[in-house]
Amino acid sequence: SRASVRVRTTAAAVVVVALALAVGAVALVWLLRASLTDGLETGAEQRADALAAQVAASGPPAVLGEDPGDREDPGDRDEPDDPEDLAEDVLEQVATDDGALVVATTGLPGGLPLDDGGDRVADLPGRWVLATSDADGPDGADYVVTVAVPAEEVDDSVAALVPLLALGLPAVLLVVGLTTWVVVGRALAPVERIRAEADAVGGDALHRRV
Numbered sequence: 001s002r003a004s005v006r007v008r009t010t011a012a013a014v015v016v017v018a019l020a021l022a023v024g025a026v027a028l029v030w031l032l033r034a035s036l037t038d039g040l041e042t043g044a045e046q047r048a049d050a051l052a053a054q055v056a057a058s059g060p061p062a063v064l065g066e067d068p069g070d071r072e073d074p075g076d077r078d079e080p081d082d083p084e085d086l087a088e089d090v091l092e093q094v095a096t097d098d099g100a101l102v103v104a105t106t107g108l109p110g111g112l113p114l115d116d117g118g119d120r121v122a123d124l125p126g127r128w129v130l131a132t133s134d135a136d137g138p139d140g141a142d143y144v145v146t147v148a149v150p151a152e153e154v155d156d157s158v159a160a161l162v163p164l165l166a167l168g169l170p171a172v173l174l175v176v177g178l179t180t181w182v183v184v185g186r187a188l189a190p191v192e193r194i195r196a197e198a199d200a201v202g203g204d205a206l207h208r209r210v
Contacts, residue, residue: 006184006185010177010180010181010184013176013177013180014176014177014180017173017176021169022169025169028161029161036154036157037154040129040149040154041131043149044129044130044131044147044148044149045133045147047092047131047147047149048131048132048146051092051135051147055094055137055143055145056138057138059138059139060102060137061094061103062103063103064092064103064106090147090148090150091104091105091112093111094135094145095112095143096141097114097142099114109122109123110122112146113146114132114144114146115130115132116130116131116146117130118130121148126150126151126152126155128148128149129148129150130146130148130149131146131147131149132144132145132146133145
């Protein structure tokens with residue numbers, strides 16, 4: 001019947017579009033996370049390389065936590081940062097290649113990893129992007145520089161996108177369903193009129209049948 005064809009066609013269109021939108025939404029979230037994370041990784045690597053160059057040129061600095069060139073003298077340091085506040089800061093560390101800590105961001109409760117394979121920092125919440133760089137100090141010692149950048153901005157951006165997709169995709173499906181219902185109905189209307197007219201023709205007027 002016309003109604004069953006209309007329902008089946010509309011349902012099929014909605015299902016196909018829903019699958020396509022779901023795949024697209026997952027891909028969009030993944031691409032956004034990957035793109036933002038890549039940006040943080042690039043920034044962390046550049047900062048680690050800059051600090052490693054400074055260590056190679058003049059040895060480990062007396063204090064870490066500020067941009068290279070703007071580091072304060074030890075006598076001008078503020079009180080150690082609260083660990084919760086550090087969760088929003090870029091963290092830096094210089095250690096020997098055997099893991100002995102030389103200097104780290106003021107207030108850092110624990111040492112940073114000596115490799116960039118993880119995404120966690122001891123005693124601090126959240127995900128982190130880690131970058132390391134090796135440096136040969138002027139004293140002949142081998143150092144490992146580690147920089148940790150909080151990934152909070154990435155997580156916040158993804159978290160803000162997901163609700164928008166959750167609200168937008170059903171709205172798109174509703175529009176697709178209504179549009180398909182109307183278009184299919186209009187397309188079947190002439191066929192339905194012909195069928196109704198054919199059914200109404202009696203046996204004594206067969207010449208009127210289509």
